[in-house]
Amino acid sequence: MRCPYCGNPDTRVIDSRPAEDKSSIRRRRSCDECGRRFTTYEKVETIPLIVIKKDNNREQYQRSKIEKGILSACYKRPVPAEDIQKTIDAVELEIFNREEKEIPSSVIGEIVMEKLEDLDPVAYVRFASVYREFKDVNTFMDELKKFLQ
Incomplete structure (x- = not known):
């Protein structure tokens, strides 16, 4: 060196x-x-991971996008920064453990939702409302009912 x-x-x-x-x-x-x-x-140098977006465009994986989504969902919630970082690390670990060269953004979204469900229920619902593109209150209530069961 x-x-x-x-x-x-x-x-x-x-x-x-x-x-x-x-x-x-x-x-x-x-x-x-x-x-x-x-x-x-x-x-360790890894092969770049490609994310397949909803419109079938492909772009290189960026950890910062997951961080931004999780931080937004946890905004003004009593969730320690350390737990947020552990959640981001857990999401990333699960993504890379799949050992795929391409991964749909929908799979990443589901992994994030799974981890947020354990971290904070309000953060989970916030993320779900954006990720699942709730159109009205009924869609929102349906998701809440699933979560409460």
Whole structure:
């Protein structure tokens, strides 16, 4: 690994441990030339996942879209940020464990709803109302009845 300070091509690994996200390795390194220390993260390179949208367009998977949806559903709810992050991680883990190169957005939506149901009932209903595109109060009530049973 090249030193970011002096450009020396040889550096030493001082410490290695799993990073906070548990999907990468955090390494503390030291440069033998200038003596400075720096941190690197090593992550497995994965094949990009393609999401098939409702209109059959395809786009590359973006974690930020799941984060945005879950954060919106949990807005002003008494759900700890740590639990929200764990839910996002669980959704992503389930998506990637399918080992598919393409996944329909509807499958992702169902996974998110399943995880939100366990996290917070109000967040679940909020997400469902947008995801399932409730047209009127009766559709909304039908979903609530399913949830309450």
